[in-house]
Amino acid sequence: MIYTLEGHDLKHAVEEMLFHLLPTANLTRADTVGEDGDWCRSLLSEQGGEAVGLAVACIDGVTHESERRARVAGLAPLDYKRAVTELVKMTVYDAVVPTLAQPPVWGSLTGVRPAKLARGLIERGMSRGEAAAYLREHFYVSPERTALTIRAAATAMELDKDIGPDDISLYVGIPFCPSRCYYCSFVSSTTAQSGHLIEPYLDTLCREIAETAALVREAGKRVQSVYIGGGTPTTLSEQQLARLLDTLEQNFDFSRLREYTVEAGRPDTITPGKLRALRAAGVGRVSINPQSMDDKVLAAIGRRHAAADVLRAYGEARQAGFREINMDVIAGLAGDTAETFARTVDTLIGLAPENITVHTLAIKRGADLTDKAAAAAQRETVSRMLDGASHALQTAGYGPYYLYRQKFTAGGFENVGWCKPDTECFYNVTMMEELQTILSLGAGGVSKRVDRATGWIERTNNPKYPLEYIRAADRLSGGKRKLLFPRQ
Numbered sequence: 071m072i073y074t075l076e077g078h079d080l081k082h083a084v085e086e087m088l089f090h091l092l093p094t095a096n097l098t099r100a101d102t103v104g105e106d107g108d109w110c111r112s113l114l115s116e117q118g119g120e121a122v123g124l125a126v127a128c129i130d131g132v133t134h135e136s137e138r139r140a141r142v143a144g145l146a147p148l149d150y151k152r153a154v155t156e157l158v159k160m161t162v163y164d165a166v167v168p169t170l171a172q173p174p175v176w177g178s179l180t181g182v183r184p185a186k187l188a189r190g191l192i193e194r195g196m197s198r199g200e201a202a203a204y205l206r207e208h209f210y211v212s213p214e215r216t217a218l219t220i221r222a223a224a225t226a227m228e229l230d231k232d233i234g235p236d237d238i239s240l241y242v243g244i245p246f247c248p249s250r251c252y253y254c255s256f257v258s259s260t261t262a263q264s265g266h267l268i269e270p271y272l273d274t275l276c277r278e279i280a281e282t283a284a285l286v287r288e289a290g291k292r293v294q295s296v297y298i299g300g301g302t303p304t305t306l307s308e309q310q311l312a313r314l315l316d317t318l319e320q321n322f323d324f325s326r327l328r329e330y331t332v333e334a335g336r337p338d339t340i341t342p343g344k345l346r347a348l349r350a351a352g353v354g355r356v357s358i359n360p361q362s363m364d365d366k367v368l369a370a371i372g373r374r375h376a377a378a379d380v381l382r383a384y385g386e387a388r389q390a391g392f393r394e395i396n397m398d399v400i401a402g403l404a405g406d407t408a409e410t411f412a413r414t415v416d417t418l419i420g421l422a423p424e425n426i427t428v429h430t431l432a433i434k435r436g437a438d439l440t441d442k443a444a445a446a447a448q449r450e451t452v453s454r455m456l457d458g459a460s461h462a463l464q465t466a467g468y469g470p471y472y473l474y475r476q477k478f479t480a481g482g483f484e485n486v487g488w489c490k491p492d493t494e495c496f497y498n499v500t501m502m503e504e505l506q507t508i509l510s511l512g513a514g515g516v517s518k519r520v521d522r523a524t525g526w527i528e529r530t531n532n533p534k535y536p537l538e539y540i541r542a543a544d545r546l547s548g549g550k551r552k553l554l555f556p557r558q
C-alpha cells in the first residue's frame with residue numbers, strides 16, 4: 071500500500087494505524103498516490119486555532135474519506151504533538167475501517183498495554199463503568215475486550231497495593247532452546263548452534279548476578295519476585311541449573327520473596343531431577359508450555375515433543391510438589407483449526423493448572439499472508455479460537471488477570487493470562503503494567519526503573535545476543551547502577 075503525508079511528518083502514527091488495521095500490508099511512503107492499487111493519503115492543516123485532519127483511503131477500488139478537528143490553540147508543545155498525532159491516527163482509522171469486513175476488536179487502540187490505559191483513567195477519577203464507556207466510545211473497543219481490560223486493570227490495582235517503595239523484581243534470561251519453533255520471535259539460539267556458549271554465558275550471568283545483587287543491597291531495595299525465562303531455562307543441565315539457582319540464592323536476599331517462577335517451557339527439556347532442583351531452590355511456580363496438544367500441529371511448528379510429553383512433564387511437576395503451574399497455548403498456529411484448538415484448551419482445563427495463558431500468533435511484517443483472503447480467513451479462525459477458549463475457561467472457573475497485545479498479531483488480537491482464583495502471577499502483572507522497577511539479567515535483558523510517584527520510566531538494555539553479552543561482561547552493571555542511583 072502506498073501512503074502519503076501531506077502537511078505533516080507523522081510517519082510513525084500513520085504506519086502504526088495502517089499496520090494495526092491492515093497487518094499484512096507492505097507500506098511504502100510516496101509523494102503522491104497513483105490511480106491503481108491500495109493507497110491512503112493523510113493530510114493535516116490548521117485553521118483558526120483548530121487542527122484539521124483529513125484522510126482518504128482507497129482499498130480494493132473503494133474510497134473513503136474522513137475529517138476530524140481538534141482545538142490546539144494555546145497548547146504546550148507536548149500536548150499539541152499528542153493532539154495532532156491522535157487526530158492523524160483517528161482520521162486514518164475512520165477512512166480505512168469502512169473498507170474492512172469487520173472493525174478490529176480493539177478499535178483504534180494500537181498500544182500494547184490496554185489495561186494500563188484503563189488504570190490511568192480510573193486513577194484520574196473515573197469509575198470502572200466510566201472507564202469502560204470511554205474505551206468503547208472513544209476508541210471503539212468491543213464490549214468483550216473492554217470487560218477483559220477492566221478486569222486486568224482491577225487486578226493490577228489490587229496487586230499494586232502490595233508494592234512498597236523499595237520493592238523490585240528480577241528477570242533472568244536463558245536464551246537457549248533445544249530447537250527453534252518456526253513462529254519464534256524471541257532471541258534464542260539452539261543448542262546445536264550455540265551449545266558451546268552455554269558455559270561462558272553462565273559464567274557471565276553469575277558475574278552479573280553478583281554485581282547486581284551488590285547494587286541492590288547498596289540501594290536498599292528488596293526483591294519481591296523472580297522470573298527465570300528465555301528461551302528455555304530448562305535447556306540447562308541439572309548441574310548448570312543448580313549453579314544458576316545457587317548463585318541467585320547466595321547473592322540476593324530472598325527472605326521477602328513472594329513469587330519465584332521458572333519457565334520450564336518445553337516438555338522435552340524437563341526431567342524429574344531438574345524439577346527437584348527447582349523445588350529445592352524455592353521455586354514455586356513453573357510454566358510448562360504445550361502451545362498445542364495436537365501432535366500434527368506440534369510437528370508442524372518444529373517442537374520436538376508430542377502431547378504425551380506434556381502430560382508426563384505436568385505429572386512430574388505435580389509430583390515434585392509444584393502447586394502453581396502455568397501452561398501456554400497459541401491460537402493461529404499452522405495446521406491448527408478452531409476444533410483442534412478447542413480440544414487443546416479442554417485437555418489443559420482437564421489437567422487443572424492454576425494458570426493458562428492464551429497467546430495469539432504474532433505474524434511478521436510482509437509475511438506469507440499477503441493474500442488478503444487468507445488473512446481474513448485466519449482472522450476469522452483465530453477469532454473463533456479465542457472466543458471458544460474464553461468461554462471454556464470462564465465456565466471452568468478461570469478469570470482473566472493480565473493481558474497484552476503484540477504488534478502484528480494475527481487479526482490484531484491479544485494475549486491473555488487466565489487464572490484460578492488467587493493464583494495470579496505477580497511478576498506478569500507488575501511487568502506488563504509497569505508497576506515496579508524490574509532488573510533484567512542476561513542477554514536481551516531490558517531493565518526498567520519505574521518512578522511509582524510520577525510513572526516516569528527509564529530503561530537500560532543488555533546486549534541482545536549471547537556472544538555480544540559475554541563480550542560485554544565488564545560493562546553490564548554500569549547501566550543498572552545508573553538506574554538504581556539516578557542522582558549520582
Ligand code: SF4
Binds near residue numbers: 250251258
Ligand atoms: S521454545 Fe520458545 S523461545 Fe524457544 S524457540 Fe520455541 S518459541 Fe522460541
